[in-house]
Amino acid sequence: MINDKVLAIILGGGQGSRLYPLTDQRSKPAVPIAGKYRLVDIPISNCINADIKRMFVLTQFNSASLNRHIKDTYHFSFFSSAFVDVLAAEQTPHNKTWFQGTADAVRQSMHHFLRHDFEYVLILSGDQLYQMDYELMINAHVESKAEISIATIPVNAKDATSFGILKSNSDSVITSFIEKPSADLLPDWTSEVSDDMKSQGRNYLASMGIYIFNRDLLIKLMSDPTTNDFGKEIIPQSIESHKTLSYQYEGYWTDIGNIDSFFEANIGLTDDIPQFDLYDKKKRIYTRARMLPTTKLAGTMLEKAVIAEGCIISAAKIEKSVIGIRSRIGKESTVINTYMMGSDFYETLEEIDHNKIEILMGIGERCFIKNAILDKNCRIGDDVRINGGKHLEDKETDMYSIKDGIVVVKKGATIPKGYVI
Structure with a gap:
C-alpha cells in the first residue's frame, strides 16, 4: 500500500497571537473546537481515515496540554507501527534557536523523521477545518511522477488577495506562484477550474498549505539553512526546477487564523446542513474518548x-x-x-x-x-x-x-x- 510509504508532519504553528486569548495557555493545535474536539484532531483524523498512521506534530509554544491530549487520545495496537508523536522545539549543540518558520521547523526535526522508512512526506497545517481524502492526493502525486504536490482550492477575487495564488497548466502542473496579489494583478492569474467553481466566480487557485514532497527532494531542500518557510520561499523557488502538481480540492476548507474565523467555523456547525459534516461515517473526526x-x-x-x-x-x-x-x-x-x-x-x-x-x-x-x-x-x-x-x-x-x-x-x-x- 502506498500509504505505508507516507510520513505525515503536522505543523503546530507559531505563538498563535491572532487567536489570543485562546492561545494564552495552550498551543494553537490544542484549542478546543465543536464542543469536544481539539484543532489537531482534524488533520490527525484525516490521516487515520486515509490509513496514514505515522504522524509527527511539531510545536514550540505551550505544548503541555497538546502533549496530554495526544497521549490520552491516540492509542494504536502494540503490534502496529502507527504513532502520533509531538516534537517540541529543542535546543541542540548545533541549533540554539526556536523554529523560524514552517520549513525551519521541519529542518530542525529531520533527524527524527529520518529514523523511519518512507518515500513521501505529507506536510499539514494544525489550524485548518476540513475533511479531505489524502489518499486521492497521494495517488495523483505518484501517478503524475511529481516531486512536489500542493493542495489548492478555487477562491474568488475578493479572497484571492489574502492567499498565495498558483497558476497551473492543462496537466495541473504549477507554472507560477504569487503571494497575496493585489486586485489589479488578478486578471493574469486565473486557472482552469470546474464548471461549478466557475459559476461561483472561484477562478483562482489558492494554496491550502498542504504539501507532499518526495523524500530525497525534501532532504535536499532542507540542507539549505537560508530558507525558513514553505509558502514564502521553498515553494516559489522549487516550481521552475521541480515538477510541482496542483491537486484541486473543492470541499469545505477554512483557515482558523483569527478569532473571527474561529467563531464563524464553530457557529457554522449549528446550520441545518453544516458545511463541515461531523456525521459522515467515512470522514469521522476522532478525539479523546x-x-x-x-x-x-x-x-x-x-x-x-x-x-x-x-x-x-x-x-x-x-x-x-x-x-x-x-x-x-x-x-x-x-x-x-x-x-x-x-x-x-x-x-x-x-x-x-x-x-x-x-x-x-x-x-x-x-x-x-x-x-x-x-x-x-x-x-x-x-x-x-x-x-x-x-x-x-x-x-x-x-x-x-x-x-x-x-x-x-x-x-x-x-x-x-x-x-x-
Missing part, C-alpha cells in the same frame, strides 16, 4: 444548538450556539450565537451544597450571553449580561478580550454577579 454521562436539560427552548455530552442545562433559551462538554447553565438564562467550550471537570455536590464556591463553573441564573466565546472553566455569575457585536470596540482586560465585536471570556476567568459587557 471520555466516559461522560448524557446531557440533562430542564425547561430549555433549543433552536439550532449543538450540545456535547455531560452538560446540566436549565437555561430558558439556547439559540445558534455550541455548548461544550460538562457545561452548566442556570435557570432563566439566554445564550445566543455563542461558543461555550465547557469545563475540564465537575465541581462536587459537597462543594456546591456548602457554598464553598461563590460563583459556580458555567453560566449562572438570569444571564444574557450573545456573540461570545466562553473558554474552558469560566465562571459567569448570576445576572451577567454579555452583548457582543460590532458596536463594541476592541478591548483587553484580565477577565475578557473583545475582538471584532466578539467577547472572549478567558480560560478560568470569573465574571462577577451583575456584570455588564
Whole structure:
C-alpha cells in the first residue's frame, strides 16, 4: 500500500497571537473546537481515515496540554507501527534557536523523521477545518511522477488577495506562484477550474498549505539553512526546477487564523446542513474518548444548538450556539450565537451544597450571553449580561478580550454577579 510509504508532519504553528486569548495557555493545535474536539484532531483524523498512521506534530509554544491530549487520545495496537508523536522545539549543540518558520521547523526535526522508512512526506497545517481524502492526493502525486504536490482550492477575487495564488497548466502542473496579489494583478492569474467553481466566480487557485514532497527532494531542500518557510520561499523557488502538481480540492476548507474565523467555523456547525459534516461515517473526526454521562436539560427552548455530552442545562433559551462538554447553565438564562467550550471537570455536590464556591463553573441564573466565546472553566455569575457585536470596540482586560465585536471570556476567568459587557 502506498500509504505505508507516507510520513505525515503536522505543523503546530507559531505563538498563535491572532487567536489570543485562546492561545494564552495552550498551543494553537490544542484549542478546543465543536464542543469536544481539539484543532489537531482534524488533520490527525484525516490521516487515520486515509490509513496514514505515522504522524509527527511539531510545536514550540505551550505544548503541555497538546502533549496530554495526544497521549490520552491516540492509542494504536502494540503490534502496529502507527504513532502520533509531538516534537517540541529543542535546543541542540548545533541549533540554539526556536523554529523560524514552517520549513525551519521541519529542518530542525529531520533527524527524527529520518529514523523511519518512507518515500513521501505529507506536510499539514494544525489550524485548518476540513475533511479531505489524502489518499486521492497521494495517488495523483505518484501517478503524475511529481516531486512536489500542493493542495489548492478555487477562491474568488475578493479572497484571492489574502492567499498565495498558483497558476497551473492543462496537466495541473504549477507554472507560477504569487503571494497575496493585489486586485489589479488578478486578471493574469486565473486557472482552469470546474464548471461549478466557475459559476461561483472561484477562478483562482489558492494554496491550502498542504504539501507532499518526495523524500530525497525534501532532504535536499532542507540542507539549505537560508530558507525558513514553505509558502514564502521553498515553494516559489522549487516550481521552475521541480515538477510541482496542483491537486484541486473543492470541499469545505477554512483557515482558523483569527478569532473571527474561529467563531464563524464553530457557529457554522449549528446550520441545518453544516458545511463541515461531523456525521459522515467515512470522514469521522476522532478525539479523546471520555466516559461522560448524557446531557440533562430542564425547561430549555433549543433552536439550532449543538450540545456535547455531560452538560446540566436549565437555561430558558439556547439559540445558534455550541455548548461544550460538562457545561452548566442556570435557570432563566439566554445564550445566543455563542461558543461555550465547557469545563475540564465537575465541581462536587459537597462543594456546591456548602457554598464553598461563590460563583459556580458555567453560566449562572438570569444571564444574557450573545456573540461570545466562553473558554474552558469560566465562571459567569448570576445576572451577567454579555452583548457582543460590532458596536463594541476592541478591548483587553484580565477577565475578557473583545475582538471584532466578539467577547472572549478567558480560560478560568470569573465574571462577577451583575456584570455588564
